[in-house]
Amino acid sequence: MDSQLEQQLRELLDKQAITELINAYCNAADRHDHAKMQALYHPDAIDDHGHFAKGLASEFIAKLPEIQKAMAILHHNVTTINLKLDGDRAEGEVYILAFHQVKGENGLFDVLIGGRYFDKYEKRDGQWKFSHRAIVADWAYPAEPSKVQMDHPFLSGAYIGQPGLADPSYNFFSLFKRGEF
Template sequence: MTNDRQARLEELLDRQDILDCLIRFSRGMDRFDRELFLSAFHSDAVIAAGPFVGGPVELYDWAASLHEHGQVATHHNLLNHTCEIDGNRAHAETYYLFVGRNRDDTNWIAGGRYIDRLERRDGAWKIALRTNAIEWSGMVPTLPIPFADVPGIHANGAPSRDKQDPSYRRPLTNQRQTSIPGR
């Protein structure tokens, strides 16, 4: 393998590790998985998000409380992602789309960008500094959640904001009966 190809492969692995780090943050917040959330940050990281400026433990406690009391479901979706790697430091910009189902059955949507400085320490990429550029926000008309009235719809597990969510089940298996609408 040529040196150029090896360097490109190493950069791709680093980029994937960085993206995996950002996904741990999003999934950890949406599932209220504190350990997963904190694994995305170095313990001395500084995060500036809305009115919050502080460390990862305090961010989790503050944000989880807001989401737990304000919404019944949240989705932190990661979109366009750019990443510049320079040795053990990287700068990333990741567009996001946040959607929350509020406790009053309204839906809040917001978009912006996470702007991160990540550092590789002890072989692991984690966020060292984050600023959150919130660019827009709004309410989406409320509609019923689709298929909520289908018998057995949650036989494979109901969505939840903890480790009871079906995404944690190993191995994932199907418990629902075959059903082909219209037949």
């Protein structure tokens, strides 16, 4: 294999590893899997999640049980991923749609957010992880009260997703493990 093709293959594999990291973040957030979330960041990584937390990612993750307590539904969807590699470091602009159903003082309300993550990644000991992640909100669509209808006839007989261990994925899959990346 020539050196140019070898370099292209390495970049493709690195981009795939980073894409899997991004997707694992969504799963960890939506399933409230804090051990998995911690495994996605380097120990000295920074996370800027607006008013929720700005600083060490480990401090943000430690706050997640309290932050997510009011979240009845979290559903992150990655759309466009733009990645630039430079050896063992990379940067990414990741477009997301994130749906939140929240338990408020007056009952449930919804917030659909269109935004982006500004990411910096580093490959250490052969593994890509976040070194810095910042949330950018481009728009929000609130609905109060909530418009979600989990009892709609169209959903009859379907598995119903939930945060935490009650999610049906933990009984369905044998290869995906809670707390693992």
